[in-house]
Amino acid sequence: MHLFYAPDATQGLLTLSEEESMHCARVLRMQPGDKILISNGKGFLFDTIIEITHPKKTTVICGSERPGLDHWPYGVHIALAPTKNIERTEWFIEKATEIGIDKISLFFSEHSERRVVKTDRLIRTAVAAMKQSVKSRLPEINVVSDFEELIRNSSESQRFIAWIDESVNLELADAVEPGAMVLVLIGPEGDFSPGEAELAKTHGFVPVSLGKSRLRTETAALTACHTVHLVNQLKKQ
Amino acid sequence: MHLFYAPDATQGLLTLSEEESMHCARVLRMQPGDKILISNGKGFLFDTIIEITHPKKTTVICGSERPGLDHWPYGVHIALAPTKNIERTEWFIEKATEIGIDKISLFFSEHSERRVVKTDRLIRTAVAAMKQSVKSRLPEINVVSDFEELIRNSSESQRFIAWIDESVNLELADAVEPGAMVLVLIGPEGDFSPGEAELAKTHGFVPVSLGKSRLRTETAALTACHTVHLVNQLKKQ
Structure with missing residues (x-):
């Protein structure tokens, strides 16, 4: 599944940045209803469904956060x-x-x-x-x-x-x-x-x-x- | 010290390849009497003195071979x-x-x-x-x-x-x-x-x-x- 980056992601409605919106809507040509993964870059991932694709402000609905696997005790x-x-x-x-x-x-x-x-x-x-x-x-x-x-x-x-x-x-x-x-x-x-x-x-x-x-x-x-x-x-x- | 590659190096007189001659004579502008190191790519290095610099056939005098440090028992x-x-x-x-x-x-x-x-x-x-x-x-x-x-x-x-x-x-x-x-x-x-x-x-x-x-x-x-x-x-x- 494709991963997108949204540093301010929280559960609920979210608008992707211009860069990520472009990548989602134009480069990958994803559609409303498609599932994507969002990383907040701070250790958490969100399973997400695209609501509206737009080259500048794609919106998605984020599920609850879950920790990524890339944590280590050092x-x-x-x-x-x-x-x-x-x-x-x-x-x-x-x-x-x-x-x-x-x-x-x-x-x-x-x-x-x-x-x-x-x-x-x-x-x-x-x-x-x-x-x-x-x-x-x-x-x-x-x-x-x-x-x-x-x-x-x-x-x-x-x-x-x-x-x-x-x-x-x-x-x-x-x-x-x-x-x-x-x-x-x-x-x-x-x-x-x-x-x-x-x-x-x-x-x-x-x-x-x-x-x-x-x-x-x-x-x-x-x-x-x-x-x-x-x-x-x-x-x- | 600069390293050059000569797969057929042995002790004594040696002519470098065109590519290595160009690198030695033109790129690095080395001079007769300068010391260089030669690797034969097969595990041995030679301490070498340049005899004649030439962009196509630089000649060097190779000393005796010595094993490189890049050997491992696996x-x-x-x-x-x-x-x-x-x-x-x-x-x-x-x-x-x-x-x-x-x-x-x-x-x-x-x-x-x-x-x-x-x-x-x-x-x-x-x-x-x-x-x-x-x-x-x-x-x-x-x-x-x-x-x-x-x-x-x-x-x-x-x-x-x-x-x-x-x-x-x-x-x-x-x-x-x-x-x-x-x-x-x-x-x-x-x-x-x-x-x-x-x-x-x-x-x-x-x-x-x-x-x-x-x-x-x-x-x-x-x-x-x-x-x-x-x-x-x-x-x-």
Whole structure:
């Protein structure tokens, strides 16, 4: 069944946004009486029947809310320096949303080649991936311009910095504890500066390796996200 | 240090291919005396000094071979139905090569929307990713037109089919044994046909789930690849 996104959905009558109305009425050519699924992006799904199709204001009748399956008793927060080619960051957001992620933070690092990101486009990527993979939750995406602000304000119980340095022998998969709220920092193409790594360490971030492979920023971010899920699946047994 | 690919590299004098010569001489503007690394794609790296730069036939002097770090005592073979949008398959090949994979097979399934793939382009994607991530091994990429041929000729000790069916409760991460040669089949956008799933089961393929998320073909293929590596890291302990 097709999933639509309506952040303010509640039981009863609901008008879809212009974008979702267009998708429903014109792209998919759905008809009154057709059943669709609505996600509020906050963890709940609604079984819904279309009342009126209209390219700008399609109305539906929402049934009672039910929790989605994409809840987990731990936290996955990945913070990365956006890539020079922004499509690679968008790709990460799409894939992480499919696999499941709670929060994505974008920060600018000393070695960042990119200093501007358009959040709107990144959120659209996440919404599309949420719809495609039938998720009830939309990851929180926030841009933190200052690296130090990110470091100081993080409250996760397990905080890691993926630091490309031969002296780092601890692997993320070995360090993650099941059930923990986890934040992993992923640096830019040119890696973190020594000063940034030092600052993170001072604030309790543990340097970890993501394995022997030299991974691109977006690949590192995605494997870190998947690692937290798999560790929780395998270590709890 | 920059990595170049020369499948026939041996100790001594070597002429790079036209493509690699162009990359070395024109794109990177390297000079005689500069040091580069060469991968033969078969597990070995060579420390090398450039003798003559030339846009079509750059010559280098290769030192003795040494094994790369990208060897593992198990096997990762992912077979997938190529996606309708071939860029998604190329993306999988790039990311799997970065993370590490032994073999990629592409097959055509009853529900495949794509029936043709250009292997040359896919191999170029793998070579670029191998160079970028400083790998000594190039994954084997082969196109198997007939699904039944793939099923009959597979010899891996652990064979799985990622089958999107509510009755499948076994998860890949729980099923993979460390040290095993693993093959995972990933279906097309429209999933395997019941007949294909039955055929695979008859030939010893075990249906597995990749978790509760509905993943795109290329995301499923990549998470399966990463899962085999992580299980080997975590379960051996």
